[in-house]
Amino acid sequence: MSSRKERLVLMEPQERLKLLTNNSNNVEVDPNIPPGRYYRSGIELIRMANVYYTEGSYESAYVLYMKYMTLFIEKIRKHPAFKDVPLTTKEINKQQLREIIPKAEKLKKELLDQYTKEYLLYKSIKEKEDEEERRATEEEEERSRSRSTSKTKSTQGQSTWIGTSLVLPPTDIDNINYPDPNIAVNEFRPSIPDKSSKPTFPTSSTVLQPIVDRSSKPSSISSQTAVSGLRSVVVPTCVMPRFLLLAKNNTLANKETCGILAGTLEMNQLIITHVIIPKQKGTSDSCLMMNEEETFDYQDQHNLITIGWIHTHPTQTAFLSSVDLHTHCPYQLLMPEAIAIVCAPKYNDTGIFVLTPDYGLDYILNCRLSGFHPHPTDPPLFMAAEHIKMNGSAPLEVLDLRDKK
The missing domain is CATH 3.40.140.10 (Cytidine Deaminase, domain 2)
Known part of the structure; x- marks a missing residue:
């Protein structure tokens, strides 16, 4: 999962929806562009939003519906040539708004449900992964302590063969038994502690599948998603x-x-x-x-x-x-x-x-x-x-x- 998507999923569902809505409201009207261009763009905006809705890309559809509403309920009225827009164009626009507003409200509820499910699922999987990681760390530390203790005991209790004499680890430095120099040294067989291979530890096999992120922070009327x-x-x-x-x-x-x-x-x-x-x-x-x-x-x-x-x-x-x-x-x-x-x-x-x-x-x-x-x-x-x-x-x-x- 990308870090950006992960941050979104980790957000509280209401906060995440608010962020999407705020980005959707990022629409400005340029007074140098004739208002007719905006109304034309609005028609195409609805076409794109409907395609997204049909394809199940609900975030992208919601963004475009919200942009349409922001543009034609609020922003277009500030255009200096708004009074020159034909009444028939305005009436068609009002009809579109009457159809879009309930659609946007329905999408808002569906997205909130989706975000809540994603949030709870991600938290559950994340908690499970954190618990498995904690257990793996504890097991590694326990193995490390066991190896350290075993090595210490082995060093303290080991016997060494030199020639044909057995030399025990001294408890008193004054009572060291040295081998007879007249006896030939035929073999040297030191006692070697067992060196077992480094243990492997279980890792989480549960991977949260990425959720397709079709939302984005748009800088104009359309959404940007590729x-x-x-x-x-x-x-x-x-x-x-x-x-x-x-x-x-x-x-x-x-x-x-x-x-x-x-x-x-x-x-x-x-x-x-x-x-x-x-x-x-x-x-x-x-x-x-x-x-x-x-x-x-x-x-x-x-x-x-x-x-x-x-x-x-x-x-x-x-x-x-x-x-x-x-x-x-x-x-x-x-x-x-x-x-x-x-x-x-x-x-x-x-x-x-x-x-x-x-x-x-x-x-x-x-x-x-x-x-x-x-x-x-x-x-x-x-x-x-x-x-x-x-x-x-x-x-x-x-x-x-x-x-x-």
Whole structure:
């Protein structure tokens, strides 16, 4: 069992639940991100929570339900543009809350029961292991004392053969019997105490099986539960070549092309299954998505989660420009695993990036400049994504909405 999980199990059940709840409330609203983005993220949040619930990952489901409640009962109202949110959107949100609140309460009780059972089981096994260890220590000390006593007695009572004479251990130094020097010494047979092998001691064969820890301390709206604190993102290897093929005309015209990476959550992995190319306006160094409602509607119909975005650099290498950094920030803020794929066909180069979680995300979040502007490079603001799993056999659907009337 990991030390972190062990500390959690050793906590009082109520305290452990309180810690999970407090982490779930760690949601902040950025006034620079349109409120509509939060409502869109909320829909995807519920999709992910429902998947976790179906899979039996109750901690992760509870975290997401609580985040949704915190965001839309409390935090979103502080957004300066909250008054501009359409009434229909607010009404749909209220209906979601009416369904989620009782779910969260039910999960809370189930988790408390689970934590109580884990706590009592762990304490019982730990006490048994401690008792076995204490007994083993006492037995070892007893054996050690026995060996010491036996050795002392053996030394005090042993006889030594020298030649043909028997010499007894003296009780009086003046009455020592020395062997006759005229008798040849034919053999030397000292009495050797028995050296038995070191005894082995029983150890506990009872091992507490680790309990899968699907909870974590999230830093944004989603939960973080995989390696490096992030869930893995499965990327079909055909994403880049198929996207580049559709972007070819723009690339030849020195215009950027962009698209949405969407998919599903399965067994705690985010799997990219779709690339959606919305209507857009591209220049040599930027791309603006338009009619995003079309993309949202398609995702709603197919229960797709936004996992990131992809775009081209027609004449440059693969990196995140200052505009790219600001574009990606909302994606990663709403989902820490969100990735940005940059394709640079001129250099046959591709990069899959994220903002550095310990510096870049906060820096861009607090940067108020727009357009292309300089950023510091040390420490770095972005890095290659480390939670990617490339899959050569994963299926992919590509939807091009640019020509759709």
